[in-house]
């Protein structure tokens with residue numbers, strides 16, 4: 001059962017990050033010198049958009065929540081399931097925040113390695129064709145390989161990588177190298193895409209998970225029998 005109040009609060013967080021906060025940070029960053037560390041505030045906005053988007057996905061489809069206790073088993077303490085649920089949700093937000101933010105690392109790597117950029121050349125992590133191909137492969141692999149992780153990784157890629165590219169697309173368009181680049185995205189289109197992306201991708205992911213569940217349950221049963 002979806003908690004409508006949680007969904008509304010998260011969606012409001014996403015809207016505030018994508019619009020008013022984006023405008024404030026944009027104006028702030030414009031006044032900074034080119035190599036100022038404070039330019040990282042722009043990356044924080046990317047992180048918040050990715051984090052809130054994936055949080056929405058987790059509220060709509062709880063099967064997408066990442067399990068911190070599987071990644072960090074030493075944290076398995078106490079027995080309160082509510083506490084575990086809250087930690088898993090926070091962990092999911094944190095992972096999505098980190099992936100969205102790390103895409104800007106290509107700027108840092110290029111600066112450190114002193115790679116000269118052409119005027120319109122984007123960093124490697126900002127090319128959209130590879131993540132798009134990866135998302136399609138992950139979704140297509142989920143059913144034959146009975147893998148929930150394929151669906152989780154595809155959803156994370158859409159909401160963290162593509163949403164980052166869409167926000168940057170307001171300045172540069174989306175780069176589908178070697179096929180070409182789209183025109184610069186209108187600001188309203190960026191807002192609309194950012195707000196509907198979590199709903200659209202979660203609808204697709206939850207439909208796939210519904211198809212996957214019978215095979216996952218029979219796999220678990222056969223493992224118990226062994």
Ligand SMILES: [Zn+2]
Pocket residue numbers: 103104126164168
């Ligand atoms: Zn970027």
